[in-house]
Amino acid sequence: MENEKDSKARKKVYSAPALEKGLDLLELLSSEVDGLNITEITTRLDRSVGELFRMLAVLEQRGYIETPVGSDRHRMTLKLFGLANQFPPIKRLTSLANPLMHKLSYTIEQSCHLVIYYExxxxxxxxxxxxxxxxxxxxxxxxxxLVNTCSGHLLLAFSEQEKRELMLSRIPSDHPQSNTVALEDIISRVQTQGYESVISAQAHGVNDIGYPVFDATGQIAAALVVPFIDFTDGSHSTGMNVIHENMKATALEMSKLLGYE
Structure with a gap:
């Protein structure tokens, strides 16, 4: 009987050059807000115009990329994003989260966002x-x-040990890597508090506050985060206690709607 190692080795021999070209194109264009022209694309991917011209045409016909009128630059559309949001777990989460987050944002006068874990x-x-x-x-x-954001701390802290280790092993090489001792302290603190509050490592003057959202199995489904900014002119009157109370209540309501008891 074939073992797991043999199975993985066998899967690696498969190749689909045309599919790989298409995926290379999508991955390249996904990071270019203004798009790229054919010369820039062929240079970046080290491929000829002949290899990519037909691929670009098909991706445009299918609605994955577009070329604005009067421009020679190809750019991504929102079709992939739309497909991702049709994935049942995400679709359900976003549909129930939107009205609750709208209410939260207007109550505390701060922006908020929801973060899930993937790869x-x-x-x-x-x-x-x-x-x-x-x-x-x-x-x-x-x-x-994962290791230096409010949402990442929550996703790690409220995941089971085995899953947490898997999550850490899959951190991309260009992302901050974990310091075992420091991370253990963070996880312990977040678990004890039941939330995370940390100065943003990405933007000055922002205090990220986050609460976990759980699913029907009791596992963390998402992290609800408010990137809190304080106004020096006194125009923002919502106290930190009110923000925590409303965030905690919103995260709990989302959890209950997902079947959490």
């Missing part, structure tokens, strides 16, 4: 702007490193 990092799947004139928010679809 070694967090991903923002719901984002709600503050009603205030001045806001700080995180882009929908943005990635969150």
């Amino acid at each position: 070694g990092k967090g991903h923002v799947v719901v984002q709600q702007d503050s009603p205030s004139a001045r806001i700080f928010s995180v882009r929908l679809g943005a990635e969150a490193p």
Whole structure:
């Protein structure tokens, strides 16, 4: 009987050059807001125009990329994002989270977002702007490193030990890596508190506050985070106690809607 090692080795021999070209194109364009022209694409991917021209045409016909009128630059559309949000677990989470986060944001006058774990990092799947004139928010679809973000600390702290080790083993090489002792202290503190509150490692003047959202199995499904900013002109009157109370209540309501008891 074939063992797991042999099975993995056998799977690695398969190759689909055309599919790989298409995926290379999508991955390249996903990080380019303004898109790229054919010369830039062929240079980046080290492929000829002949190899990629037909692939670009098909991806555009299927709606995955577009070329704005009067431009020669190819850029991503939101079709992949739309497909990802049709995935049942994410679709259910976002549908129930949106109204609750809208209410939370307007109550505390701060932006908020929801982060899930996938393949070694967090991903923002719901984002709600503050009603205030001045806001700080995180882009929908943005990635969150696990070891130095509020959401990452929550996702790690409230995952079972075996899953946590797997999560840490899959952290991308270009993301901050974990310091075992320091991370153990963070996990212990977050578990004891039941939430996380930490000065942002990505932006000055931001205090990230987060609460866990659990699913029907009692596992963490997402991290609800508020990137709190304080206004020096006194225009923001919501106290920190009110923010914590409302965040905790919102996270609990989301959890209950997901079947958590």
